[in-house]
Amino acid sequence: MGRVIGPPAAGSLLANPYPLAAKRCIGFGSGPKTPNVPIFLQSSELRFSNHREAPRRAAEPRSGSCRSNFSIPIMGKVNYKKMKGSQNLRQRLLLSTLSGTPILVEDIRADDKFPGLRPHEISLLRLFDRVTDDCVVEINDTGTKFKYKPGVVMGGRRVAHDCGVSRAIGYFLEPLIVLGLFGKKPLEIRLKGITNDSKDPCVDTFRSTTLPILKRFGVPSEGLDLKIESRGVPPLGGGEVVLSVPIVQALSAVTWIDEGMVKRIRGWTFSAKVSSQFEIQMIHAARGIFNNLLPDVHIFTDHKAGLQAGNSPGYGISLVAETNAGCCISADTTISYARGDDVGDMEDEKKELKPPQDVGFVVSSLRSMPSRHFQGPGGEVDAIWSRNVEADQRLSGRRIQY
Template sequence: MGKVSYKKLRGSQNLRQRLLLASLSATPVQVEDIRANDTDMFYVAGIKFQYRPGIVMGGRHLVHDCGVNPAIGYFLKPLVVLGLFSKKPLSIRLKGITYDSRVCVETFRSATLPLLKQFGVPSEGLELKIESRGVPPHGGREVLLSVPIIRSLTAVTRIDEGMVMRIRGVTFSTRVSSQFENTMIHAA
């Protein structure tokens, strides 16, 4: 094997997107100065790393424990993109917190997945099934993400954003009476 040529990047801005694009383009990257302005000496060893991507395979019956921070929504966006361009369809069960202050799984299911269909992603095989919900601090709930494979995306031009016809929401509660949830629904 010959010497690997790394594309050099600086800083930690958009690190997830950088690693995602490096994986899709099979480009090795070296990220430096991740914590350039951090004065804590504890992190000195973690200021640089190299990433050499392999082949994105996909697969069925995969399971990943996301922990309690960040929530499952943090992992969904890169997983969908990697799954679309993998060798085999992706089916993965994610365990952890389904809702936090960032993107929750309901928002991802009702906003991102329909948007992907406009880019030519087939409806068959593209699914996010919420099997159970979990909130901080313990989480412990899971979702099932299924992503088909595609060859390319279709270009989309969005000129007219349209009118808002209705606003919908999802409500759930944990460890409280369902009366609180009903009151919240009627107050909205």
């Protein structure tokens, strides 16, 4: 759907006969979904919309005629909203696309040792380009500055994107699901990469918490689904999911300030390229806490082997506490070898991984959970659970205090 923007080949129909100021940049963009409609953008902001009308040397007009032999549609000047830094990049791109506002982001990690956009941020830009029409992105040589001109959200089926191994699929799912709600057609996209890690929400947490929350805002249940076809953990990934998102005309406003009281707990464990006994040990540790506090507790297993196990060994657990107010409180973690860029090398391949008994105990214990947040990096266990809760208040039916 996207095409690389760059100088045309010498002698091609798109070769520009007019001298223009050279401007070196890296960019990509998608043109209108019509055949034989290449897109080409240069520093003078000329856009050639059809190669059959490619510019040629203007011939002298014939007598009695004032029509030239070519036409060059000239775009008006694009007014970019200027921003600085790499903070909230996903929110900026999402709001820019939904509002149709071009943005110019500068000073992206300009003072860092490795300045510019990270691989997962470039992959995110390509994902936005893949699900929209007529989107244009220009990135400078150092990656510290880029222009983003949003297109129209098209949606569609049989769309695929490789998220890479820099960040997990959950990093891409959060803005993508909101973007897909306002497309021209329902979206069905296949994402490849890391399904479970400790930096971003795992796909199990996304499926058990985010999707039910969307239904509260008027998103229909039909057509809203996330299928996990294979698991992938750091550092090599290899996971694959299929996200289906229906379209909506508008979202309903919701007043939702009461988290309610916990009534039941559901959970999922997974293991990839390791023994399935790891899952049993995690479940045993978690139920050792829950069984004394709540009767309705079910934790399911998902052992993967072969091609469905991805490219790296790992295991993890995701727990969800459902309240009588419809709130979902979730916690998850994944144990695997670190990525090479996380530690500078792959030395911790030699380290001993955390035992599954400890994993199940930590995730199920409220006392050890960090503050309420959405899967931020910085903790071995990422969660949306509360902190400073006494052990005797764990899921006992009383309100959870934050």
